[in-house]
Amino acid sequence: MVKLGDLSFVILKCLPGQRDGALLWYQHFVAVLDSKMKLEVCQELPCLLKCGSGAILLHVDDLLFHGTEEWATQELIPHLESAFKISYTFAPKHEGGSFEFLKRLHVIAPNYESIVIHPEAKHINTMVERFAVANGKPAKLSKTPCLQNPMHFAANSPALSDWMSSEYRSLVGISMYMAQERYDIQYATKTLACDLKAPTQASWTALGRLVGYLRYSKDFAFQMCKTQKGQMFMETLNGVESERTENVVEVYSDSDWNGGTGFKSTSSAMHVLNGLIVHSTSRSQKAISLSSTAAEWYAQFVSSKHFAISDW
Secondary structure (H helix, E strand, O other): EEEOOOEEEEOOOOOOHHHHHOOOOOOOOHHHHHOOOOEEEEEOOOEEEEEEEEEEEEEEEEEEEEEOOOHHHHHHHHHHHHHHOOOOOOOOOOEEEEEEEOEEEEEEEEOOOOOEEEEEOHHHHHHHHHHHHHHOOOOOOOOOOOOOOOOOOOOOOOEEEHHHHHHHHHHHHHHEEEEOOOOOHHHHHHHHHOOOOOOEHHHHHHHHHHHHHHHOOOOOOEEOOOOOOOOOOHHHOOOOOOOOOOOEEEEEEEEEEOOOOOOOOEEEEEEOOOOOOEEEEEOOOOOOOOOOHHHHHHHHHHHHHOOOOOOO
16 A cells, blocks of 8 residues: 555556665665765675674665674764664673564574574464465374475375465465575475476375474574584584684585486585584476486585685
8 A cells, every 4th residue: 555645556566666676775775874884795695794893784674783882883873873764772792682683583692602583473374374274174283394205296186276276376485485494394395386386185285294394393493503613513513612713614415316206306405604504405406317326416516506605
């Protein structure tokens, strides 16, 4: 709903300018802040800005900043307030605290020993409620997100109705959004997405398994504990702290092999920086692997090729 004077309008189509609105805002914000305190923009990740003794992560009009309290209170905040209307929250290092960023609650432990990120609950609630309405009853609670043999379980299963197919695609779309930060549902979501074109009753059953798992895990959160520079992933798992002079990037990859079935295998990978998982993927391979060795090699090659770290 948009108001113009005393008139109200409902936007039915995307207006020209909405597509580049975020870019124009970004350019304006960076230009204004750069005029007040010299910025350095990360080439690999332009939304990451370095300024003085601190850094800013910019997501449209939401900012996550890190630096000394003196820098924040005497430089960053005054410059922002001189040009924009803002509200902000501090999480002091020695005391810890909490704040919301991108509608997710971040809880900081004292001395930055750990950070716990609680996902937005509305997406899980939406999936649970909509599935129950379409299914006629709620999904059963499940401790795992995927069926034992999920790949192409729908060989001879009847197709869903047009309305149920629409609900299936919508619910899987919500799951795809959540899977970006929920490593535990990435494979199940990817498998369900394979049936978006022609979902069947078996596809719906598999979706119910995922929804049941989301009910079970609705209070799960993502925790990142403090590590040392150059620490290895296995050292983190075993509680060993090792500090080195350089950052360490590790990539762990794996695959399943669907050779002989005519279906594409799945590549998965965990990207680790200084002992902490920072990115995860689960994707169908672009080619049909003729052996398990080829599937493993393809998973490793693609996972390493598409991950880079900047010295910035």
